[in-house]
Every structure is written in C-alpha cells, then in structure tokens.
Amino acid sequence: MTNEGGVALTLSALSKRYGTTAALDNVSLEIAPGECIALVGESGSGKTTLLRTINRLVDPDKGSVLLDGSDVRGLNVFDLRRSIGYVPQDGGLMPHWRIARNAGLVPWLKGRSDHHQRAIASLTAVGLDPDIMAGRWPHELSGGQRQRVAIARALATSPSCMLLDEPFGALDAITRSELQETFLRIRDESAFTSVLVTHDLREAFLLADRIAVMRAGNIEQIAEKDELRSAPATEYVAKLLKHLEMSAV
Amino acid sequence: MTVVCATALANPAEAQKSSTRPVVIASKPFGESFVLAEMFAQLLEARGHTVTRRPGMGATEVAFTALRTSSIDVYPEYTGTGLLAVLHAKPEKDPIAVYDRVSREFMSRFGVRWLPPLGFENTYAIAVRRETSEKYNIHSLSDLARESSHLRAGLTADFIGRADGLPGIGKAYGISFSEVRPLSQAVKYQALASGAVDVIDGYSTDGLIERYDLVVVEDDRRFFPPYQAAAIVSPRLQREDPAAIAALTELSGRIDVTTMRKLNSRVEVAHEPIETVAASGLASLGLTGPVNASVTTNQPTVSFAEFMWERRDSLFSALLRHMLLVLVAVIGGIVVAIPLALWLEASRRADAVINAVGVIQTIPGIALLAFMVPVLGVGIRPALIALWLYSLYPIVRTTYTGVRDADPHAVNAARALGMTPGQILRHIRFPLAAPAIMAGIRTAAVIAVGTATLAAFIGAGGLGEPIATGLALADTRLILSGAIPAALLALVVDAALGLLERATTPEPLKYAARERKREQRSA
Numbered sequence: 001m002t003n004e005g006g007v008a009l010t011l012s013a014l015s016k017r018y019g020t021t022a023a024l025d026n027v028s029l030e031i032a033p034g035e036c037i038a039l040v041g042e043s044g045s046g047k048t049t050l051l052r053t054i055n056r057l058v059d060p061d062k063g064s065v066l067l068d069g070s071d072v073r074g075l076n077v078f079d080l081r082r083s084i085g086y087v088p089q090d091g092g093l094m095p096h097w098r099i100a101r102n103a104g105l106v107p108w109l110k111g112r113s114d115h116h117q118r119a120i121a122s123l124t125a126v127g128l129d130p131d132i133m134a135g136r137w138p139h140e141l142s143g144g145q146r147q148r149v150a151i152a153r154a155l156a157t158s159p160s161c162m163l164l165d166e167p168f169g170a171l172d173a174i175t176r177s178e179l180q181e182t183f184l185r186i187r188d189e190s191a192f193t194s195v196l197v198t199h200d201l202r203e204a205f206l207l208a209d210r211i212a213v214m215r216a217g218n219i220e221q222i223a224e225k226d227e228l229r230s231a232p233a234t235e236y237v238a239k240l241l242k243h244l245e246m247s248a249v
Numbered sequence: 250m251t252v253v254c255a256t257a258l259a260n261p262a263e264a265q266k267s268s269t270r271p272v273v274i275a276s277k278p279f280g281e282s283f284v285l286a287e288m289f290a291q292l293l294e295a296r297g298h299t300v301t302r303r304p305g306m307g308a309t310e311v312a313f314t315a316l317r318t319s320s321i322d323v324y325p326e327y328t329g330t331g332l333l334a335v336l337h338a339k340p341e342k343d344p345i346a347v348y349d350r351v352s353r354e355f356m357s358r359f360g361v362r363w364l365p366p367l368g369f370e371n372t373y374a375i376a377v378r379r380e381t382s383e384k385y386n387i388h389s390l391s392d393l394a395r396e397s398s399h400l401r402a403g404l405t406a407d408f409i410g411r412a413d414g415l416p417g418i419g420k421a422y423g424i425s426f427s428e429v430r431p432l433s434q435a436v437k438y439q440a441l442a443s444g445a446v447d448v449i450d451g452y453s454t455d456g457l458i459e460r461y462d463l464v465v466v467e468d469d470r471r472f473f474p475p476y477q478a479a480a481i482v483s484p485r486l487q488r489e490d491p492a493a494i495a496a497l498t499e500l501s502g503r504i505d506v507t508t509m510r511k512l513n514s515r516v517e518v519a520h521e522p523i524e525t526v527a528a529s530g531l532a533s534l535g536l537t538g539p540v541n542a543s544v545t546t547n548q549p550t551v552s553f554a555e556f557m558w559e560r561r562d563s564l565f566s567a568l569l570r571h572m573l574l575v576l577v578a579v580i581g582g583i584v585v586a587i588p589l590a591l592w593l594e595a596s597r598r599a600d601a602v603i604n605a606v607g608v609i610q611t612i613p614g615i616a617l618l619a620f621m622v623p624v625l626g627v628g629i630r631p632a633l634i635a636l637w638l639y640s641l642y643p644i645v646r647t648t649y650t651g652v653r654d655a656d657p658h659a660v661n662a663a664r665a666l667g668m669t670p671g672q673i674l675r676h677i678r679f680p681l682a683a684p685a686i687m688a689g690i691r692t693a694a695v696i697a698v699g700t701a702t703l704a705a706f707i708g709a710g711g712l713g714e715p716i717a718t719g720l721a722l723a724d725t726r727l728i729l730s731g732a733i734p735a736a737l738l739a740l741v742v743d744a745a746l747g748l749l750e751r752a753t754t755p756e757p758l759k760y761a762a763r764e765r766k767r768e769q770r771s772a
Contacts, residue, residue, distance in 0.1 A: 081667030088658065088662055092665075093659065
C-alpha cells in the first residue's frame with residue numbers, strides 16, 4: 001500500500017428530511033487529513049445518513065460537503081464514489097464473482113489493466129492468502145473473511161478516504177477484535193481519512209481519533225475520547241458512557 | 250386469338266392459374282363438416298381449381314368470422330345455426346323462409362353468400378329402436394307423446410336444459426317420459442341399442458343412427474328449427490372466382506339425408522379416412538370419376554403403434570409445425586418481455602403493467618385465439634401472436650422480480666463503489682436474476698406447447714390438428730396420436746430447459762438456492 005495521505009473533509013450545515021423526520025438537522029463537521037472520526041448513536045440518529053452524504057449516496061437538502069476544498073456535487077458522482085473506499089456491514093460482496101474479482105472491482109471500474117494484481121496485493125494487505133482465497137466464491141468464506149475482502153476491495157486503489165458503515169457489527173467478539181487490529185494496522189500504513197459508523201462505543205474508543213455522538217439528526221458532542229470521558233457535554237452522552245463502563249466490567 | 254380462347258375454356262386449370270390464390274376450404278370440428286368440406290375440396294380440384302384445406306376450425310364464431318373477412322372462402326353451414334347463432338334471431342319453423350332470411354341478411358350485412366342447400370337437414374332428432382317403433386307404432390313425435398309415459402329417455406344434458414330441447418317438446422307435444430337419464434354423447438347410442446333406455450336425442454344425420462338401425466321419429470309439428478346444410482362463400486371468392494362457385498353449386502340438392510348419414514357412418518363408425526369417404530361420395534353422385542375401390546378402410550384391429558407408424562409423416566410434420574409455433578412465440582416473448590421487465594424495474598409503473606400483462610394470461614386459450622381471427626384472419630400468424638402474448642407474462646414477471654430482488658447488499662455496495670446503474674444492471678442484477686429468468690422462460694415454453702394444441706382451431710396446424718379431428722370424430726386413437734407427442738414434447742422441453750437452467754446458473758447461485766430451500770424446510 002502506498003501512503004498517499006488523507007483528504008480533508010468539511011461538512012457544513014447539512015440538513016436532510018425524510019418526510020416529516022429530520023435525519024440531519026443542520027450538522028457541521030470538520031475532519032482533518034488522515035483523521036478517523038467515529039459516528040456513534042442509536043439507530044435513526046442520522047449517523048449513516050451523514051456518512052452517505054460524503055459519497056453522495058444521499059444528497060442533502062441543505063448544506064455542502066467539501067473534499068479537499070471542492071464541493072462533491074461539482075464532481076462526477078461515479079468518479080467520486082470510485083475514489084472513496086466503502087465497507088458496508090454485510091460485506092456486500094457480489095455472490096457470483098470470485099474473491100479476486102470482488103477485490104478488484106474498483107480498479108476494474110477505473111479501467112486499470114492491473115486490477116487483478118491490485119486485488120491480490122490488497123487481499124494480502126488485509127491478511128488473506130491470495131493463493132487460497134483468490135479463486136473462491138464469497139459463500140465459501142467465513143463472515144470475518146468476507147469482511148476482510150470487503151476491506152480489501154475498498155483499499156484496492158489506495159483511496160484517500162474510507163467510509164465504514166458498521167463494518168464489524170455482525171461478527172463474533174474474537175473475529176471482531178482481529179479485524180479491528182487489522183484496520184488499525186492498515187490505517188497506520190495508509191493514513192487515509194476515515195469515517196466509521198458504529199453502535200459500539202468501545203470500538204469507537206479503540207479505532208477513532210475523535211468521536212461524534214449523534215442523536216435525532218444532531219451531533220450532541222464531538223471530542224477526543226479522554227475529553228468525552230471526563231466531560232460529557234450532555235446527559236445523553238453521560239448515559240451512553242455509563243452503559244459502556246457497566247458492560248466493560 | 251380463337252385458339253387461345255378455346256384452350257382457356259378447354260383447360261380450366263390453365264385459366265385458374267391467373268387467379269390470385271387458392272380457394273381456402275374450411276370446416277367446423279365435427280365429422281359431417283369434415284366430410285362436406287373434403288367433398289367441396291375434391292370437387293373443386295376435379296374442376297381444375299387449387300385448394301387449401303383448413304379443417305376443424307374453432308366453432309361457428311371462428312369459422313364465420315374467418316369467412317366474413319375472407320381469410321377462408323368456403324365452409325359448410327346450417328341455416329338454423331346462421332339464424333340463431335349469427336343473426337341472433339328467433340327460431341322459425343318454415344325451412345324455405347329460414348333459408349330466404351339467412352341468405353338475404355348474410356349478403357346485406359356481411360357480403361356472405363349462401364349457395365343453394367345441399368339437400369338434407371341436420372336437425373335435432375329423437376330416435377327409438379326399430380322394435381319399439383313397430384311395437385308401439387311410433388313414427389312421429391305425436392305418436393311418441395302418446396306412449397311416452399312408459400318410455401325411458403336417455404338425453405344429453407344440453408338437450409335436457411335447452412328451451413328448444415326437452416322442455417320445448419314437452420310443451421309442444423305433451424311428452425312426459427317415465428324416466429329421464431342424462432347421458433353423454435358417447436354412450437347414448439349404446440345405451441339405446443342395449444335397451445338401457447328407449448328414447449334418445451341426436452342429430453338427424455348421425456352415422457350411428459344407421460349403424461344401430463334406429464328409427465328417427467318425425468317432427469310432425471315442426472317444433473325443431475330447420476337446419477338445412479349449404480356451402481357459404483366469402484366476399485373475396487364471389488368477386489374473384491365465379492367459376493369455383495359454379496363448381497360448388499353442382500352439389501346443391503344432390504345430398505339427401507340417407508346419403509349423408511351413410512357417409513357420416515363410414516367416418517364415425519368405421520373410421521374410414523375422410524378423403525376416401527368424400528371421394529366415393531362424389532363418385533357415387535356421378536360428379537367425379539370412379540374411385541379406386543381397393544382403398545382399405547381403417548380397421549380397428551390395427552394396433553396403436555401401427556396406427557402411429559402409418560401416420561408418421563403427417564405426425565412428424567405436425568410435430569415440426571408445433572415446435573416452430575412454440576419456438577417463434579417464445580423467442581418473440583423473450584425478446585420483448587426481458588427489455589420490458591428491465592424497463593419496468595427502472596420505472597415506477599411496474600405493478601400496473603405486470604397486472605395488465607397478467608390479465609392476458611387469464612383469457613382462455615380458445616377465446617384468445619378467437620379474438621385474433623377478426624383482426625388477423627386464420628392460420629399461423631394469429632396463432633403465433635396469441636402464443637406470444639401468453640409467453641410474455643411468465644418471463645416479464647420472473648425477470649422483473651429477479652432483477653428487483655437481486656441481492657440488495659451487493660447492489661448497495663456496487664452503487665457505493667461507483668458502478669453506474671447500467672453497469673449494476675448488466676453485471677450484478679441481471680446475472681443474479683438469470684436463474685429466475687430461465688425458470689420463467691421454461692414456464693412460458695411449457696405453456697406454449699400446451700396452448701399450441703388449440704391453434705388447430707384457427708387453422709394453424711400442429712399437433713392440435715389430429716386432436717381436434719379426433720375429438721370431432723370421437724376417434725380416441727386419433728386424439729392420442731396428437732396428444733401423446735404433445736405431452737412428450739412438453740416433458741422434453743421442460744427437462745431440456747431445466748438442464749439449461751442449471752448449466753447457466755453459476756455455482757454460488759446454486760448454493761444460494763439450496764440455502765433458501767433449507768431455510769424454507771426449517772421454517
């Protein structure tokens with residue numbers, strides 16, 4: 001993996017309504033190059049919607065998303081998406097493609113003739129042996145292996161930004177912690193900017209530089225983990241932290 | 250100049266060549282209609298005309314619509330049927346008045362011409378055994394009414410129910426049988442002959458009347474409407490080929506009820522080939538040369554295998570024709586239904602359109618075919634269109650749902666990673682839907698094999714032709730000679746497309762299908 005460094009993301013005054021409910025209510029967020037931001041909160045708090053405004057899976061009603069200073073709406077939507085890594089919760093592998101083809105999707109879409117080599121390199125980077133894995137079908141892999149392929153796919157063109165939507169949520173505890181370690185290692189190597197949506201505050205503490213706690217389309221608090229722990233801004237954040245400590249015992 | 254004229258007159262076949270197309274002769278699907286149509290055809294051929302045969306077409310509605318629109322040129326019809334089924338008029342009793350009325354109104358309303366009647370009526374007939382007739386002195390319905398209180402009747406359900414059936418003669422003659430048993434067409438003659446019943450209903454020219462030596466009692470008060478047989482002729486033939494009409498008129502007044510009954514009996518009872526019966530019928534009227542008497546009748550002693558073997562050439566061409574109908578209709582269905590389904594998936598009008606296509610599926614095959622006749626005439630074209638319409642729904646439905654429901658996680662990831670909607674459709678949705686689409690095509694093909702057997706009723710040929718003829722003649726072997734190959738063809742098509750479906754399903758999708766089945770079982 002080459003180290004291309006991350007992009008700066010500027011999310012300004014984003015609002016998005018679905019019918020009468022506000023999924024995003026005037027949300028702003030600055031993300032520095034190479035930073036990892038975790039979005040935590042309950043289902044329906046708007047964290048996934050916020051994530052999806054970055055690669056325009058969701059277009060906000062108001063506000064803007066700037067990628068290194070340029071508005072994403074001014075870019076070709078397909079080029080934009082191909083330049084951003086994306087890891088969904090369920091892997092989202094193409095069931096009728098072998099692993100190497102899955103991992104090489106983005107370079108193939110970009111018309112790179114070396115998409116297969118990139119897929120192999122990327123699989124190696126996430127800890128999968130390409131000699132064993134490349135020719136397999138997704139259904140022949142375990143859940144953890146599939147999720148590694150999803151990460152490899154997102155990494156295959158060394159993107160400067162990664163979006164991860166509850167990437168380890170469906171895995172058992174041991175597999176989850178293995179993948180978390182892999183993710184940390186890759187981040188160290190590649191220094192991409194990343195946005196991670198998670199239910200799991202502990203995962204946020206482990207992987208992210210800063211944590212944004214979301215509730216009802218708003219960011220309740222955004223802070224580094226120590227600050228969050230020592231000075232919860234609202235009662236909701238305090239309650240969330242208390243739950244975390246109780247379950248940690 | 251004189252020489253040219255003389256040649257043309259002397260050789261009607263030469264003159265015929267200038268005509269635009271052959272004379273299309275059709276019949277309705279029952280024995281007598283087959284025989285009369287074949288007599289028309291052979292007579293015209295003997296007079297130098299070229300003829301196309303379309304036997305066994307639908308029912309009155311189909312045959313008459315085809316004639317009115319000049320898709321066919323001639324078929325035998327009955328004045329009573331014209332009056333009741335086409336003109337929807339009230340029954341009348343006087344045969345001459347009925348003939349005058351139908352010939353006048355058919356000409357003014359449809360341009361269709363009734364040739365002079367052939368010479369017999371085929372009306373409802375009440376029959377008794379000869380011994381009953383002699384014992385009780387029964388020769389007319391009035392005589393029957395007198396004795397009816399101690400006679401048992403076996404009547405078709407149709408006759409028992411119709412106003413111009415049992416209730417009508419009950420009122421008109423005061424007939425009241427000691428017992429009325431509903432009997433099917435197929436068994437009533439045997440029931441009468443064996444003495445299980447004493448009176449049956451039938452048609453005056455039924456061949457079985459002669460076979461069992463029955464007495465048809467006279468309708469002395471003319472209760473039953475007259476059903477005089479005659480050839481009716483299309484507007485086109487009247488314009489273009491008066492010589493053919495003149496030739497057909499040679500039969501007018503020549504066929505009496507006994508002659509017709511004998512001819513019917515040879516077809517329905519002895520199962521002689523229709524061509525043979527028609528040829529000897531024409532010869533005995535002195536209209537054509539003598540027939541080679543050595544033509545063998547179709548003895549029932551021949552085994553079914555031999556029966557099939559004798560017909561191998563015509564069965565094979567019927568099979569090919571059948572496969573052609575199915576192949577063209579289903580390929581046409583695929584070419585239209587798949588793009589339609591993909592377009593529907595992208596638009597938001599899917600349910601309305603799919604429901605509309607589904608409505609076509611609920612139209613009974615024979616009705617859909619009949620709808621085609623006024624617009625497209627008869628023959629292979631309307632049959633193909635009808636079969637094509639039937640094949641749309643299964644393919645549209647499965648393609649649409651298959652593409653719509655293709656693995657949503659995969660589709661979401663594909664979109665998020667920058668695939669265009671076109672790429673998603675081509676590389677993700679469509680391949681994932683392929684097994685479902687193949688299953689839809691398979692269903693459509695099997696339905697088409699079955700429905701194509703009905704195409705014979707609008708003259709499109711295929712394996713339905715021996716079935717239709719067999720049904721009309723109550724000839725089980727003839728029915729089976731079409732039905733068995735059709736059933737086998739359906740099984741072969743189903744199995745072959747099943748194999749193709751498995752071959753085109755990628756390994757991981759087979760796995761997914763197995764998983765789904767396992768889930769269903771445990772659920």
